[in-house]
Amino acid sequence: MVIAIIYLHKFCNPGLGVGLVQISSPTNGVLLILCMVPELINLPQHLKKIISGFTTNKVPEHLDAIVIGSGIGGLGVASILAKTGKRVLVLEQHDQAGGCCHTFTEKGFEFDVGIHYIGELQEYKPFRHLVDQITDGQLQWASLDNPYDMVVLGSPENRREYPIYSGRKRFTEELKKHFPEEKEAIDKFVALVKKVAKGVSFMAVLKMIPMPLAKFLICSGLLRLFSPFYKMASRSLTDVVSELTSNKELQAVFSYIFGTYGVIPKDASFSLHSLLVSHYLEGAWYPKGGASEIAYHIIPTIEKAGGAVLVRAPVQSILVNEAKEAYGVTVRKGQEEVHIHAPIVISDAGLFNTYESLLPKEMQSLPAIQSQLSMVKHGEAGFSVFIGLNGTKEELGLTATNYWIYPENNLDELVENYLNSSKEDAVKLAPVVYIASPSAKDPTCEERNPGKSMLSLITFTRYEWFEDWKDERVNNRGEEYKNLKESFVKNLVDAAIEIFPRIKGKIELVEAGTPVTNQYYIAAPRGEIYGCDHNRSRFNPETSAAIRSQTPVKNLFLTGQDVFLCGFAGALAGALTCGSAVLGRNLHLDLLRLKIRLKTTNSKKNS
Known part of the structure; x- marks a missing residue:
């Protein structure tokens, strides 16, 4: 034979x-x-770096820390610790590193799964300095078009488009062209957004100062007195914009970006919304080479300090000794469990996974842990569609602008009706569709994928609509699941064709990810995109102070978006907060000092 x-x-x-x-x-x-x-x-070396599979002989000796999960919160804190000489092992259950920063390729089409656009990447911004630090300045960025967002309201027969431009002056000027009678409301909105967003630094303060002092600031009223962010945190987005204007169309335009954190306007904190609007006010960027470049340029920093990032390494549990101290993890390797020890364990797996799945049962029941869990709930699940197209962006009319599509301007009612409907009715109701072209945003994409273009579409769904198939095998969940998924897909693809009519007849590939897809690949407990729900209660000062990087289990720390805020920037802020807790120093202040030092150095060079 x-x-x-x-x-x-x-x-x-x-x-x-x-x-x-x-x-x-x-x-x-x-x-x-x-x-x-x-x-x-x-x-290619690029791929080898982010798909290094777990084997025991690849585990570095004398580890200083283990990080569970390789999302940007996990990779970020690992890189920060590596910069101080710490030997860190990052363990990822998926088959490539990056979490929501990874990309996937199918039939020659390359798609991002979670990085769509990022703000505050001007060279003088502290956030840019942080990104440059963890990537050794190797990650490059491309600016999106201006307008970077397009808000589309109404049915195809009655469509109204409102371009959102970057630059505070341009942002307001362009909105005033569409709403000439609302100039005062627009100015007030932008001024309030900027004022409230600046107060977010107090969130970092609450999470790092001793708990008794945090409680004093909260109970005395000093926190709300000094922080506009916490003064407005309990106010809903709907209430605030309704006070600014009675124009329903403008209210919707003020509120459109709620999709970037997944909470409808009436339940969303105006403070969180202010952060997102402010984050993009001066522009939006996309990583050159695609989202996987992020992990690719972070991993060498970790390896340089003697650490490693290993995939296909599902952590089964966090090891806790009799003194209630974390001292390592167990990883499933085939039918065996491998024990890996380190004096520090950091979880980027999210609050619910960490506390309800990874800790031993006796630790899960600790009053302090149950108290934290009672303060939050799961966010809404996401549904993604990936479209592969034959043709260049020029041929297909694609641009580096994101489209936010709403059937009407009554956003609260639209989303509530949708989420409260049956799955059979929901497929006809999609209240928000986000459409973007990663290939149009990335100037290097044509080199890697000549003659091909891609679109990514996202909406929200209920986990319960797909829950019946959570235990079924991937790609083998049966006809009923397939039909339900395809019903959602059809309506979303139709929405994309309405915006980009030239793609009709050019579609070669359509893939979709449901809440149970997210559950399987990124270990989202209920298919959520943004971790713990970002509703108003999440931004109570008491919640902000209680959910911090330090956990009730000694030597166990949390990082990522559940610690701070959702998205790339929020998860990195969580990594900075976690690094501060582990190292015993305020890295947020260090970052500000770095900004000042670099600005002074550049000024001297220019003079």
């Missing part, structure tokens, strides 16, 4: 796990063995 061994690599097809071995039945005396083993393939 002839044995033919064929090594395959299907890098990002979610259906086939890397490492899978398929053996065919002998045919004509030939036994075919198909091995998905990326380490044995001559892969």
Whole structure:
């Protein structure tokens, strides 16, 4: 018998796990063995870096810390610690590092899954300095078009488009062209947004000062007195914009970006909304080379200090000793459990996963842990559609502008009706559709994918609509699941064709991810995109102070968006807060000092 061994690599097809071995039945005396083993393939260095599979011999000795999860919160804090000489091991359950910063490729089309646009990346901004620090300045960014967002209200027969421009002056000027009778309301809105957003620094303060002092600031009223952010945190977005204007259309335009944190305006904190509007006010950017460049440029910093980032390493539990101190983790490797020890354990797996799944049962019941869990709830689940197109962005009319589509301007009512409907009715009601083209945003995409373009579409769904299939095998969940998914897909694709009519007839590939897809690939407990729900109660000062990087379990820390805020910037702020707790120093202040030092140095050079 002839044995033919064929090594395959299907890098990002979610259906086939890397490492899978398929053996065919002998045919004509030939036994075919198909091995998905990326380490044995001559892969580009870029891919090797982010898909290094877990084996015990790759675990560094004398670890200083273990990080569970390789989202930007996990990679960020690992890089920060590595900068101080710490040897850190990052463990990722998926088959590539990056969490929501990863990309996947199918039939020659490359898609981002969570990085769509990022603000505050001007060279003088502290956030830019942080990103440059954790990537050693190697990550490059491309500006989106201006307008960077387009708000679309109404049905196709009665569509109204409102471009959102970057630059505070341009932002207000363009809105006033569409709402000439609302100039005062627009000015007040922008001024209030800027004022409230500046007060977010007090969130970092609350999470790092001793708890008795935090309680004193809250109970005495001093916090709300000195922080506009916490003064407005309990006010809903709907209430505030209604006070500014009675124009329903302008209220919707003021509120449109609620989709970036997943809470409808009447339940959303105006303070959080102010942060998001302010975050993009001076522009929006996208990583050159795609979202996977983020992990690719962070990992060398971790490795340089003797650490490692290993994938296909599902952490089963956090090891806790009799003194209630975390001292390592267990990783499932085939049918075995591997114990890895370190004096510090950091979780980027999210509050619910960490407290309800990874900790031993006796630790889960601790009053302090139950108290934190009672303060938050799961966020809404997401539904994504990825469209592969034949043609360049010029041929298809695609631009580096994000589209936010709403059937009407009554946003609260639209979303509430949708989320309270049955899954059969929900497929007809999509109250918000986000559409963007990663290929149009990335100037290097044409080099990697000549003649091809991509669109990403996102809306919200209820986890309960797909929950019945959570335990079924990926890509084998049955006809009912497939039909439900395709019903959502059809309506979302139709919405994309309405915006970009030239893509009709050019669609080669359509893939979709449901809440149970998110549950499987990014370990989101209920398919949520933004972790813990970002409703108003999340921004109570008491909640902000209680949910911090330090946990009730000694040597166990939290990082990422559940610590601070959602999204790339919010998760990195969580990493900075976590690094501060681990190292015992205020890294937020260090970042501000770095900004001042660099600004002074540049001024001297220019003079």
